[in-house]
Amino acid sequence: MLQMLSKPSSATAMSPFTSSKMGSGFRVWPNVRQFSFKKGLLYGFMHFFSTPLKSLRSTASRSLRVGRFCSVVNMSSSLQIELVPCLRDNYAYLLHDVDTGTVGVVDPSEAVPVIDALSRKNRNLTYILNTHHHHDHTGGNSELKARYGAKVIGSGSDKERIPGIDIYLNDGDKWMFAGHEVHILDTPGHTRGHISFYFPGSGTIFTGDTLFSLSCGKLFEGSPKQMLSSLRKIMSLPDDTSIYCGHEYTLSNSKFALSIEPGNKELQSYASHVAYLRSKGLPTIPTTLKMEKACNPFLRTSSAEIRQSLNIAATADDAKALGVIRQAKDDF
Template identity: 65%
Template sequence: MRMLSKACSIVASSLPRCSSSTAPTMRGQPSLLPSVRKQWLGKPLLYGIGSLLIMPLRTLHGVGRVFGAGRFLCNMTSVSSSLQIELVPCLRDNYAYILHDVDTGTVGVVDPSEAMPIIDALEKRNQNLTYILNTHHHYDHTGGNLELKAKYGAKVIGSERDRDRIPGIDITLKEGDTWMFAGHQVLVLETPGHTSGHVCYYFAGSGVIFTGDTLFNLSCGKLFEGTPQQMYSSLQKIIALPDETKVYCGHEYTLAK
């Protein structure tokens, strides 16, 4: 996994007694296009984002191992193993993801900000919705829950800590719980920081993780309910995953930077 350098620097700078001598450092050369490698290494990430816009996000594979989270696939449709993942833009800059198990026809959606884009995508493929997975309670990640649940009878899944805050929640999960999406085992990682009940969903067999607002491309989520230390620890959990893990985040923020 590669790519969390900026997130690390933002969070680590907020921690008490965190000096440059103890902060994580970059190891190795990033796998960037030659035309931008020099710019990337020579400038702080905060001021170097603009130079990255000349390349597809899929080429951002590996800016250091420290806080390096594989490939950020926030802007593309991907197929991994028997699991198909389709990005569905919602609201202004949110990303929802439709999951389709090709073996069983099971369909889920991660963080539906609004219902209609999801309904349109499902109707184009004549698909029914079985599950709704929420990473946290914020309305821009749960706004479509009730309409989708009413239309399809889908089960809503979220954090045990958000059982009173996620609309329509049916199944609650906590750190270390595993849940089956068709034949795919899903590991729940509690990642507080952005919110106190934030979780990420890790599909180990397919090598993908849905990070909601914990981790974005080149940054991490704002701390609304958690502390810098909590966010730092949450990012460390993501770091510990295999380098090849593909990260699906909750917003597209790079185009605005």
């Protein structure tokens, strides 16, 4: 059960599925499993099962809303995480505790893909976790709550804008998802009430629209100074932290990042890997904090090359630099 911290922590995960009915068509996912280790391989490895890719591509072409699925397992903990593609480029995340059967979903932008994923495994939904109020992160709340009786969890400072909210959590709170300790981080900038969910036992954080792979969220309700503070809070976590963000934006983000820091060798390598994954219809999430520190321009505001590319004075503070980078990204 979800409750205020009073028990020791542990964690959870999901297995892959093959298809998901959406309206009159189907979403088809290749049977691909990506194992993301807390330590060791940077990108993990992929194992392709025997289903011919040609057949999969043929079946997938029947739908205009085809997505690709990848189950991601953190091998160093029991937290099981299933990526659920929603809308055009959103990700919801199903969390499953094997010991208790407790299931949560992070940022369900729509209900049907989540219902389909739960139905395939005959599971109930216990909790809905929202990082912020935007409809593409909360659009499935009401239907999922009505269907499963799930409790909605969100920021106490933004409770009036989270549909169906039941449990209010604030910066510094610690609570339990089944046996798994979760830390709440206040991460405003994109919205004023944005929070992130950090699972220290599995080295996993759900950052919503605060931190993306190779970017950060637009500053709709916050300032560069607020966003910088939020990003630094995330940067203080261990380098091997796995980052699950709200959107599949990494390919376009890589093009911008390369345009302002073309000499970054690690960025060049990562961008090539991202392009390969997307060419196969595979997700680029999760990323790692170590990778983002090396490649994400919004975590590299002191980079001399970035500052020179955008005519940011060497004496400008990091908040000013972040604001310039964000504006350049908006205009890119």
